[in-house]
Amino acid sequence: MFRKDFQLAWRDRTGWLSAFAFAAISILVYSFAFDLAATDVRPLLPGVLWTTFLFVGIFANGQSFQREADAGTFDAMMIAPVSPSTIFFGKVITNLVALVLIELALLVLATMLFDTVLLTAELILVVAIGTTGYVSLTTLLSTLGSRARARAVLLPVLALPLLVPLLIAGVRATGVALDEPVGSAPWMLLLSMFALWATVGGALLFPLAVER
Amino acid sequence: MSAVATQTPENCPAALTSVLRGILALFLWATLPLYNARWTLLPALTGVAMMAMLVGAVIAAPREVIEGDVQRLMYIHVPSASAGTYFAFLIAAASSAAFLISRDIRWDAVARSAATVGVLFTVITLATGAIWGKPIWGVYWTWDARLTSTLVLLLIYTAYLLARSVAGPNDEQAARYSAIFALIGFLDIPLIHFSVDWWRTLHPQRIIFDPRPAVPGEMLLVLLIAFIAITLLMLWLVALRSDTEQLVQRTDRMRARLDQREPA
Numbered sequence: 001m002f003r004k005d006f007q008l009a010w011r012d013r014t015g016w017l018s019a020f021a022f023a024a025i026s027i028l029v030y031s032f033a034f035d036l037a038a039t040d041v042r043p044l045l046p047g048v049l050w051t052t053f054l055f056v057g058i059f060a061n062g063q064s065f066q067r068e069a070d071a072g073t074f075d076a077m078m079i080a081p082v083s084p085s086t087i088f089f090g091k092v093i094t095n096l097v098a099l100v101l102i103e104l105a106l107l108v109l110a111t112m113l114f115d116t117v118l119l120t121a122e123l124i125l126v127v128a129i130g131t132t133g134y135v136s137l138t139t140l141l142s143t144l145g146s147r148a149r150a151r152a153v154l155l156p157v158l159a160l161p162l163l164v165p166l167l168i169a170g171v172r173a174t175g176v177a178l179d180e181p182v183g184s185a186p187w188m189l190l191l192s193m194f195a196l197w198a199t200v201g202g203a204l205l206f207p208l209a210v211e212r
Numbered sequence: 213m214s215a216v217a218t219q220t221p222e223n224c225p226a227a228l229t230s231v232l233r234g235i236l237a238l239f240l241w242a243t244l245p246l247y248n249a250r251w252t253l254l255p256a257l258t259g260v261a262m263m264a265m266l267v268g269a270v271i272a273a274p275r276e277v278i279e280g281d282v283q284r285l286m287y288i289h290v291p292s293a294s295a296g297t298y299f300a301f302l303i304a305a306a307s308s309a310a311f312l313i314s315r316d317i318r319w320d321a322v323a324r325s326a327a328t329v330g331v332l333f334t335v336i337t338l339a340t341g342a343i344w345g346k347p348i349w350g351v352y353w354t355w356d357a358r359l360t361s362t363l364v365l366l367l368i369y370t371a372y373l374l375a376r377s378v379a380g381p382n383d384e385q386a387a388r389y390s391a392i393f394a395l396i397g398f399l400d401i402p403l404i405h406f407s408v409d410w411w412r413t414l415h416p417q418r419i420i421f422d423p424r425p426a427v428p429g430e431m432l433l434v435l436l437i438a439f440i441a442i443t444l445l446m447l448w449l450v451a452l453r454s455d456t457e458q459l460v461q462r463t464d465r466m467r468a469r470l471d472q473r474e475p476a
Contacts, residue, residue: 158371164407185410190406193403
């Protein structure tokens with residue numbers, strides 16, 4: 001299952017590449033908009049990084065099942081003797097790996113652009129846990145199906161309010177990792193709770209979402 | 213809303229399903245008498261309670277010494293926030309769960325109506341809060357934890373209504389999808405609450421609100437009446453709305469059957 005998803009993702013590498021290009025452009029847009037070159041970037045950086053992560057995630061994950069639905073292999077997959085949870089985790093793990101790679105590349109880019117060391121173990125852990133949370137949620141929501149015409153607009157509207165806790169916790173945990181004074185709440189715990197909640201909820205509800 | 217179909221979704225674990233079904237039975241048992249009285253007792257009770265609430269809030273309750281007459285908004289604001297908003301969203305989430313278990317499309321109509329009414333009361337809550345906030349706090353809006361989580365809740369259920377409205381009233385797949393979303397949105401509430409609470413309350417620039425002073429007995433009594441009135445109003449609106457939605461579903465089905473019989 002995972003191998004199939006990885007193969008699909010690899011075949012769709014232009015899609016992922018454009019997701020990365022989108023992310024890089026947004027970092028540049030933020031730099032121009034907030035004049036990140038001239039001012040001290042450290043207080044703004046967590047917010048810039050996490051909004052970029054979320055937008056890229058929704059942009060990329062919205063198409064999770066599009067290719068399969070278009071090719072008609074989605075129904076074949078549903079008939080195949082694997083549980084829907086396996087299908088869900090296959091997709092989540094593939095999306096997770098691809099997005100973490102994109103985010104690491106972004107961190108390298110931001111390190112160079114803003115002259116701030118971003119590739120620390122703590123920060124990578126924050127990014128990986130946060131990504132797990134939003135990938136599970138957006139993968140579940142991306143099953144809206146090709147039938148809904150308004151899906152491209154609807155998915156961010158649906159996903160972003162649910163992702164508010166993740167955004168807050170991710171920004172704050174990143175701030176902690178960058179030694180910013182952001183208060184002492186257990187942000188990592190909240191981030192992990194969200195990731196766990198989204199993954200368990202996704203695994204339980206995904207079978208209901210894709211049932212024919 | 214009669215019997216719950218007994219068909220079990222294949223992929224649901226049996227224990228979870230039976231627990232959910234128990235909760236559903238409890239929910240039915242609690243709301244069914246009111247639902248059955250929706251054309252007789254419920255509107256009458258709602259009218260009397262609303263009248264009592266208005267008289268109480270405008271005339272009977274004493275004028276607040278510091279805040280003045282604007283404080284009377286509290287009698288609508290507080291019940292709208294709790295009974296109107298959270299209770300309605302609880303009904304929406306419970307009916308969504310009921311739909312996922314029973315696959316009876318009528319539960320989808322109930323969930324949609326409860327979400328609509330909940331959104332209405334959330335707007336009332338935020339609006340009365342803003343009107344009250346301007347003279348008392350000096351601002352219409354502040355990023356306080358409670359205000360923020362109410363706003364996020366409004367966004368979630370507006371998104372739910374949007375997602376549901378892209379498909380027809382009898383679209384089973386869209387109903388299933390939005391039921392899942394309503395459920396997830398409701399389960400998200402504790403996480404949202406904790407996050408915005410820590411986000412604001414532990415933040416260095418904390419805005420300190422005065423701790424609630426002791427409330428005199430008359431005010432408390434009016435508030436209690438207002439609670440009852442708003443709860444009844446909410447339930448009545450949900451019942452009316454879900455009746456309408458179920459009629460829409462029926463007409464839609466009839467029309468589809470008619471189209472099948474004699475192709476135009």
